[in-house]
Amino acid sequence: MKISPARVWREKDSRYRLEGSKCKKCSRVFYPPKPSCPYCGYSDTERINLPRRGRVVSWTVEYTVPEGYREYAPIIVGLIELENGTRVIAPIVDVEVDKIYEGMYVEAVLRKIFEDGDEGIIVYGIKFAPST
Numbered sequence: 295m296k297i298s299p300a301r302v303w304r305e306k307d308s309r310y311r312l313e314g315s316k317c318k319k320c321s322r323v324f325y326p327p328k329p330s331c332p333y334c335g336y337s338d339t340e341r342i343n344l345p346r347r348g349r350v351v352s353w354t355v356e357y358t359v360p361e362g363y364r365e366y367a368p369i370i371v372g373l374i375e376l377e378n379g380t381r382v383i384a385p386i387v388d389v390e391v392d393k394i395y396e397g398m399y400v401e402a403v404l405r406k407i408f409e410d411g412d413e414g415i416i417v418y419g420i421k422f423a424p425s426t
């Protein structure tokens with residue numbers, strides 16, 4: 295996995311704000327943001343801010359994780375429905391695997407997602423943590 299520091303810097307704001315894209319043709323909202331719509335294929339979308347809070351729809355637990363991510367194992371990957379109905383797939387943190395339940399409230403937090411020890415690059419990204 296090769297990470298460009300310039301790219302990370304450029305995307306820092308959107309990662310922190312939890313931005314998605316809204317299709318200018320079919321008006322569907324999706325995450326992560328993309329220049330073209332995954333639903334209708336239209337190639338004009340606009341960036342919008344997404345609500346940071348949502349509820350867990352479903353999740354899977356991955357006990358086998360790639361090199362560079364082992365300290366995080368097991369990784370819980372959740373399907374989360376945000377308050378505006380947009381569905382997001384993202385890691386869920388700060389909760390034991392057997393404590394997650396359907397409908398649990400979670401909120402977006404900025405966490406370290408990758409660290410390259412040789413180059414000292416730390417990448418941050420959105421994860422979801424339990425919320426009241």
Ligand SMILES: [Zn+2]
Nearest residue numbers: 317320331334
């Ligand atoms: Zn569309």
